[in-house]
Amino acid sequence: MASLEILRTDRLVLTRWTAEYEDFLFDMYSRWEVQQYMGRVPAVMTDPSAIPDLLKRWESLRDGVQGVWAIFKDEPSATPVGSILLKSIPASGTGEPSGDIEIGWHLHPDQWGHGYATEAASAVLAAGFSSGLDRVVAVTRTANTASQAVCARLGMTHLGLSDEYYDVTCELFEILRP
Numbered sequence: 324m325a326s327l328e329i330l331r332t333d334r335l336v337l338t339r340w341t342a343e344y345e346d347f348l349f350d351m352y353s354r355w356e357v358q359q360y361m362g363r364v365p366a367v368m369t370d371p372s373a374i375p376d377l378l379k380r381w382e383s384l385r386d387g388v389q390g391v392w393a394i395f396k397d398e399p400s401a402t403p404v405g406s407i408l409l410k411s412i413p414a415s416g417t418g419e420p421s422g423d424i425e426i427g428w429h430l431h432p433d434q435w436g437h438g439y440a441t442e443a444a445s446a447v448l449a450a451g452f453s454s455g456l457d458r459v460v461a462v463t464r465t466a467n468t469a470s471q472a473v474c475a476r477l478g479m480t481h482l483g484l485s486d487e488y489y490d491v492t493c494e495l496f497e498i499l500r501p
């Protein structure tokens with residue numbers, strides 16, 4: 324599917340990350356407060372040379388509205404805020420695509436507390452449902468109450484604990500196409 328290039332909300336512009344933002348991405352992903360609930364064994368990024376590979380991986384995920392969105396305030400040249408991911412979620416055990424699509428959010432701590440994650444995710448979800456998705460899930464660590472609050476603000480339904488994905492036991496949320 325042709326990749327969607329831009330999404331706009333009242334306060335935000337969502338586009339795709341480019342090499343221009345490598346320093347911002349390293350700054351964000353090298354912070355424990357951003358990484359503490361991510362992955363099977365959470366770890367901060369310690370080497371900026373990992374960012375170009377990350378950008379390549381994200382580029383390969385682009386498919387219509389799916390992929391990793393860069394969030395900016397107002398215009399792409401303005402302040403970067405963080406990332407919204409809409410992508411296939413791997414099944415526990417095999418690591419193969421589970422058949423489900425997940426949404427996720429990583430914001431720079433300087434940008435927390437303004438409603439930007441919810442506003443950006445809402446636009447990505449709407450575009451995903453318009454493009455034909457029937458269901459989107461989100462997984463969060465039980466301790467990640469900030470992320471669970473985003474799920475709630477988006478109107479996602481809490482399905483309880485699940486070990487279906489990523490070989491991790493997480494709180495599972497879902498939202499169905501309206």
Ligand SMILES: CC(C)(COP(=O)(O)OP(=O)(O)OC[C@H]1O[C@@H](n2cnc3c(N)ncnc32)[C@H](O)[C@@H]1OP(=O)(O)O)[C@@H](O)C(=O)NCCC(=O)NCCS
Binds near residue numbers: 356429
């Ligand atoms: C999870 C994360 C994205 C949540 O960020 P956030 O800024 O709290 O979430 P939102 O964008 O929805 O903002 C909501 C907050 O903005 C406040 N806010 C301020 N102005 C607002 C406005 N104009 N509109 C809406 N909300 C506003 C809300 O009151 C709320 O604050 P509260 O939590 O103190 O009540 C952020 O903590 C993060 O990036 N964490 C690290 C990465 C991570 O763990 N990701 C999830 C992995 S599962």
